[in-house]
Amino acid sequence: MNTEIVYDITEGSLKRAADIILDGGLVAFPTETVYGLGANALDSSAAEKIYAAKNRPSDNPLIIHLSRAEDAEKYCITNDLYYALAERFMPGPLTVILPKKDIIPYTVTGGLETVAVRVPSCETARRFIEAAGVPIAAPSANLSGKPSPTQARHVILDMYGRIDMIMAGEDCEIGLESTIISLAEPNPKIYRPGKVTYEELKELCPELTISEAVLKAHKGRPESPGMMYKHYSPKAEVTIIDASRSERIAFLRDKAECGILCYDEDAELLCMPYAKGIGKESSPEDQARLLFARLREFDEIDEVKQIYSPMPKAEGVGLAVLNRLIRAAGFKIIKL
Ligand code: AMP
Ligand code: MG
Numbered sequence: 001m002n003t004e005i006v007y008d009i010t011e012g013s014l015k016r017a018a019d020i021i022l023d024g025g026l027v028a029f030p031t032e033t034v035y036g037l038g039a040n041a042l043d044s045s046a047a048e049k050i051y052a053a054k055n056r057p058s059d060n061p062l063i064i065h066l067s068r069a070e071d072a073e074k075y076c077i078t079n080d081l082y083y084a085l086a087e088r089f090m091p092g093p094l095t096v097i098l099p100k101k102d103i104i105p106y107t108v109t110g111g112l113e114t115v116a117v118r119v120p121s122c123e124t125a126r127r128f129i130e131a132a133g134v135p136i137a138a139p140s141a142n143l144s145g146k147p148s149p150t151q152a153r154h155v156i157l158d159m160y161g162r163i164d165m166i167m168a169g170e171d172c173e174i175g176l177e178s179t180i181i182s183l184a185e186p187n188p189k190i191y192r193p194g195k196v197t198y199e200e201l202k203e204l205c206p207e208l209t210i211s212e213a214v215l216k217a218h219k220g221r222p223e224s225p226g227m228m229y230k231h232y233s234p235k236a237e238v239t240i241i242d243a244s245r246s247e248r249i250a251f252l253r254d255k256a257e258c259g260i261l262c263y264d265e266d267a268e269l270l271c272m273p274y275a276k277g278i279g280k281e282s283s284p285e286d287q288a289r290l291l292f293a294r295l296r297e298f299d300e301i302d303e304v305k306q307i308y309s310p311m312p313k314a315e316g317v318g319l320a321v322l323n324r325l326i327r328a329a330g331f332k333i334i335k336l
Contacts, residue, residue, distance in 0.1 A: 004165045005156065009124050013167070018131040020164045021046075026053055028141040028155045029128050030169035031120040033093045033178050033194070034148040034292070035155045036065065036138030037163065038128070041075075044105035047137050051107075053162040056144040060225045061110035062137040063095050063118050063178070067129040072096075072117045075104050075135060081183055084204050091121035093174055093195040097182040108137045110225055114184045124169045140177060141166075147232045147292035147328070150175045154296055175289035176320050180224060181205075190214065191224035193320040195288065214323050215314065217331050231327040234295040236304050238329040242311045243336035251336055252308060259298040259307035261291075266310075274304055281310075284317040291321060295328060 006013045017027045021038065024046040028037050037054065039046035041064040051058050064075060069086035072078050076098035085096060100115035109115050117135075120126060129136050140148035141155045149155045152168035159166060179194030179201070187207040190198055193214055202208045213222035222228055236259055241248050249269055252260055260275040267277045276294045279286025298304045309325055311333065312318040326333070 001161055001164070003160050003163055005160075006165060006167050009127070009167060009169060014127055014131040017128055017165055017167065018133070021132040021134065021136065024049070025164035026050060026162075027128070027165040027167065028159055028163060029125055029136075029138075029167045030122055030152070030172060031065075031125045032122040032173045033120075033176060034150055034172050034174075035141040035152070036120075036125070036136070037141035037159065038065070038136040038138040040132070041108050041135040041137035042103060042105070044107045047105060047107040050137065050139065053159065054139065054142070054144045056139065057225075058107070059110040060139070060228075061112055061116065062108050062139050063116040064104070064108065065125065065129055065136040065138055066117060066119050067126050069119050071135070072098070074101070076100050076115050076117060079183060081188065081205065085181070085201075086119070088204060089196050089200075090119040091126065092119070093121075093178040094118065095178040095180045095192075097180065097184050097191070099184055114182070116180060118178055122169075122173075124167060128167065145231065145233055147234060147295045148177060150289070150292050154293070171293075173289070175292060176324060179320070181208075182223065185223075189223065191222075192226065193323050195285075195317055195320065197316050198319060199316060210319075214319070215326060227327075232292065232295065232324050233328050233330070234298050234307065236298055236307045238295075238307045238309060238325070238332070240309050240311045240325055240329050240333045241336060242333050247336045248310060255306075255308065257303060257305075259301065259304040261294055261307065261309040263310060274298070274301060281312075284312060284321050287312060287321045288317055291324060 069090040095118040150172040179196040180192040188205040213227040263281040264277040
């Protein structure tokens with residue numbers, strides 16, 4: 001397939017993108033979280049093409065992207081809590097799960113009776129959705145299993161020749177996928193942590209809980225099917241080191257042939273050929289922004305067969321970083 005790469009987001013290119021969507025095609029676009037791979041959410045066969053382009057299992061549902069929070073009314077059964085969350089966090093990196101209306105095809109929801117909705121804050125994403133005039137179903141624009149794309153070049157590497165258009169915009173500001181909260185359960189529940197934290201959501205949802213699948217290998221089908229699959233993995237094996245700073249540094253000293261994700265303050269001490277900083281230990285926001293790009297950088301170094309990472313604290317945005325790392329590592333954690 002011929003893939004058009006657009007570097008200048010103009011009225012003309014947005015119109016071409018919108019035409020592709022209305023014709024049932026696929027367009028990758030930047031958002032503030034990660035790049036999305038979009039199709040018309042009201043067109044079942046367009047949504048099917050997303051699964052094929054990504055090699056994504058068909059029971060792993062897509063998020064529908066809207067330009068205004070109140071548009072959710074047309075596609076799902078909203079409630080007061082949805083609007084309270086929308087008021088505080090939309091547009092932004094929060095996805096809400098609600099019971100779906102008939103207009104949303106089951107291909108989009110992976111067969112579920114619920115649908116996930118989000119209103120991105122990224123200007124290009126918003127203009128694209130408005131130009132299309134339909135909700136845009138989109139998972140991350142990577143091949144299934146790989147780290148999500150946070151730069152246009154990641155999307156080009158994974159999707160060139162597989163989709164109709166790539167909007168090559170800016171690097172993603174947040175770098176991890178949205179927080180997913182379900183309002184379709186007896187009590188609100190976080191299915192996937194992200195930039196909008198448990199602590200922030202708890203202020204509006206006192207009964208909030210976090211799905212067990214966020215940090216543990218689940219038995220059976222998790223509430224969010226995306227948590228079922230090994231995810232976010234570079235080619236090399238990833239292992240998380242659960243240890244104090246001094247123990248971690250001592251352990252890594254003779255691992256010169258390995259890829260090392262490290263906090264910035266550890267990089268100088270380690271002085272290793274394949275050590276890459278992911279921000280300071282005190283800045284989970286930086287770690288979130290850099291994690292996937294760093295994992296992908298190791299794919300370009302043939303020597304690296306093993307990657308070690310520190311273990312961020314499971315609080316605030318750190319919970320999201322830890323959740324992605326644990327999946328990248330396939331739950332492999334060494335406790336020193
Ligand atoms: P991605 O944006 O690539 O991370 O994919 C969308 C994520 O949203 C997947 O992990 C899905 O499991 C999750 N998701 C989407 N819709 C639903 C839903 N109705 N119920 C539970 N999880 C969902
Ligand atoms: Mg994804």
